[in-house]
Amino acid sequence: MMRESIPLSIPHISGNEWKYVKECLDTGWVSSVGSYVDQFEQRISEYVGVEFGIATVNGTAALHLSLLACGVQPGDEVIAPSFTFIAPINAIRYCGASPVFIGSDPETLGLDVNKVNDFLAHECVLRNGELYNKQSGRRIIAILPVHIFGHPVDMSPLNEVAGQYELPVIEDASESLGSEYYERKTGSLSTVGCFSFNGNKIITCGGGGMVTTNDKSLANRIRHLSTQANKKPFEYEHDEVGYNYRLTNMQAALGVAQLEQLDSFVEIKRKNAAHYREILANIPNVDLAWEASWAKSNYWLCTLIVTPADRIPLMEYLLTQNIQVRPAWKLIHTLSMYQDCQVYKMEETVAEFEKCISIPSSVQLTADDIRYVVDRIKVYFDQK
Ligand SMILES: Cc1ncc(COP(=O)(O)O)c(C=O)c1O
Numbered sequence: 001m002m003r004e005s006i007p008l009s010i011p012h013i014s015g016n017e018w019k020y021v022k023e024c025l026d027t028g029w030v031s032s033v034g035s036y037v038d039q040f041e042q043r044i045s046e047y048v049g050v051e052f053g054i055a056t057v058n059g060t061a062a063l064h065l066s067l068l069a070c071g072v073q074p075g076d077e078v079i080a081p082s083f084t085f086i087a088p089i090n091a092i093r094y095c096g097a098s099p100v101f102i103g104s105d106p107e108t109l110g111l112d113v114n115k116v117n118d119f120l121a122h123e124c125v126l127r128n129g130e131l132y133n134k135q136s137g138r139r140i141i142a143i144l145p146v147h148i149f150g151h152p153v154d155m156s157p158l159n160e161v162a163g164q165y166e167l168p169v170i171e172d173a174s175e176s177l178g179s180e181y182y183e184r185k186t187g188s189l190s191t192v193g194c195f196s197f198n199g200n201k202i203i204t205c206g207g208g209g210m211v212t213t214n215d216k217s218l219a220n221r222i223r224h225l226s227t228q229a230n231k232k233p234f235e236y237e238h239d240e241v242g243y244n245y246r247l248t249n250m251q252a253a254l255g256v257a258q259l260e261q262l263d264s265f266v267e268i269k270r271k272n273a274a275h276y277r278e279i280l281a282n283i284p285n286v287d288l289a290w291e292a293s294w295a296k297s298n299y300w301l302c303t304l305i306v307t308p309a310d311r312i313p314l315m316e317y318l319l320t321q322n323i324q325v326r327p328a329w330k331l332i333h334t335l336s337m338y339q340d341c342q343v344y345k346m347e348e349t350v351a352e353f354e355k356c357i358s359i360p361s362s363v364q365l366t367a368d369d370i371r372y373v374v375d376r377i378k379v380y381f382d383q384k
Contacts, residue, residue, distance in 0.1 A: 003372060008324040009200045009301060012363035015261045020253035032227075034249025040256050044195070044210050047259065048177075048187040052219035054211045055247035055255075056226055059174040059196025062209035063091035065245060066192045067142065069221045070168040072097050076141040077133055077342075079119070079167075081111045082333040083349050084146040087196075088172045089332050092144070100133065100140070101333045103345040106352050107290050109303075110153035111145040115345040117161045123344065124165075131165045135342060143169045147176035147186050149289060149358070150202075150300030155181050155189040162190075170194065174209075177202050178266040180296040187212045192222075197251075202265055202300055202363075203258035205251035265363045266298050272365050273299040279374045283381060285310070289356070301358040303328070304377075308354035314380050315357055321376045328356040 024030050037055050045053035056062040072078060074096025080089060082101040092099050102119055105112040124131050124140055131140040143162050145153040155171070162169045169190035173179075176186040177195055187193030192215070197208035211222050224231075229242025247255075277288045289303040306314060311327065318325045331353055333343045359373060 003322055005322040006324060006360045006365070006369050006373065007362055008326060008358060008360055010362045010364075011199055011204045012261075012265065016257040017254050020257045021250055024250045024253050029249045032246035032248050034252065036249045036252035036256055037247055040247070040252040040259070041210070043256065043259055045212055047262070048185045048193065048212045050188045050193070050212045051214045052212070052216065054219060054222045054226060055252060056209040056211065056245045057247055058207050059172075059194055059198065059209040060087040060091055061226070061243070061245040062194040062196070062211045063088050063144075063170065063172060064094045065222045065225050065243070066170045066194055066211055067091055067095050067097070067144075068225060069218050070142050070170060070191060072141050075138060077136065077138045078141060079111075079116055079143040081146055081148075081349075082331045082343065082346060083109060083328065083353060084148055084172070084332065085174075085329050086332055086335070087174070088144055088146055089338065093337075097141070098136075098138070099144075099332070099338065099341050101338075101341055101343045101346065103347070103349040104352065105154065106348045108151055108153060108292055108295075109148055109289065109352060109356075110151065111143075111158065112345070113154055113157045113161060116143065116158065119344045120161065120165055126165070129166075131167070133342070140165075140167065143167050144172060145169065145190075146172040146174075147179060149303050150176045150179050150298040151289065151291065152176060152179050152181040152186050152189075152295050152297070154292070154294075159190055168192070173212075174198075175201065175300045176298055178262055178298040182294050183296075188214075191215065192218060197255055197258075202269070202298055203255065203262050205247065205255040205258070208247050208251045208255055268363050269299045269361065270297075272361070272370060273297075273302050275367060275370050276302055276359070276374065279371065280304075280377070283374070283378050285381070286377060299361065302361045304357040304359055305355045306357060308351075310380075311354060311357060314377065317380045318357075318359075318373075318376055323373055323376060324360060326358050328353050328358070
């Protein structure tokens, strides 16, 4: 008999979610002001280990505001990976700027600091204290690493390179809440961090986001921009074009309840990844994506590394077995609207992308589910 479908990554609602959301409904505090918004901001910033948290309507809005607050202007360029979900790259475009796509590290799958260093050192030039891309003539204004699948980018050397050119670093930690880099939480490792609480993330608000930072003036500016740039709310005095990007109290209530369970979610996901790794070790040609010695990944999405020839047929087979799997995101530099952007040292990244399959990773995954998934992978290879 066919098993019920095993989902890729679904929310786990098992704490105070109903209670806190009901309180919003009962009191009428449902919109973008309320005690849960304040609590959520405070608790996320405490958890991540920074001074300020600014809640936003989603992770994409958090990225957009962070880029604006870091000074990204139309015509500028931002260093970014191609191997990522599209949201951070779209956020660069919302500012009227362009990404320069730099290849990823084949081990962590995140932005490769050596390639970034080479690009800045050899392809750019400093003029009047600002960095310009020799090829495009445009100003390089920021670096945007993404901790994909939950695994941190190697941030210390990246921050060092950024520091040499005085470039702010905007950490896209949307997928990595709870992950650590040398025992420090992602989202606290650079100028600003951005999170997503979309339904498929480790904790969810339904939809939601957060900016985290230790920089008070950046925090104030991001908060200002997120509330229609309303300088004197009573008098409706708006001093620039702002955005309606605030999170609602109901979504924040959900977020607070989810955050109460985050530590156990991280523990479960790490245990599940270890279980996958242990039993996958018996199948040649299949590995679980690597974890660096300096990293503690939240294993948001467990990702298989297979040979490129097996990637599509194995996914097709697993889908017929009611196991939800998916490929990595199509590399962004290959998409029509970003094909005109500069690409640097992308060969290894193309090769890595062709090996990745994300497999069921929800918190509620059981040991039995994991055995079933690995068993089906084994059947695929046995039948080849
Ligand atoms: C790496 C990354 N950045 C940004 C986002 C955007 O977040 P949201 O969907 O909340 O706008 C997501 C996920 O959706 C993501 O995976």
